[in-house]
Amino acid sequence: MVAVVAMAATVMLGGCITLEAPDEPIVIELNINITQEVIYRLADDAEQTIEDNSAIF
Template sequence: MKHRPPPSPLAFGALLLMLAACAPTIKIEAPDKPIEINLNIRIEQEVRVRVERDVDSAIRNDPALFGLPPAPVKGKTP
């Protein structure tokens, strides 16, 4: 079995030059006009909360039941 000698550095350099010549060229240019971004965004949010009268009275009678602090009593100061 015969062994090949390693390729010469000159052949390796020529191969690299041929591969570099085949590379695509990328060209980047700034546009002539400024970039304009038109954002027509309309955001609406509506929150509706309805509480039944009996639930409202339960919250007022025992706010701790719902994790709320006790309501202040009229006429008393803390």
């Protein structure tokens, strides 16, 4: 019985809802700015090792 009432309500509401496509296309503007900063910090002993072996690096 409840199912019949629910179906009847759905049919009655079905005619009240209308969907229309817009006349103009939908435009989405995205302004994305990605900045990445990488900082390498060497310990004093590693820096000294690189200076001592500059031919390797």
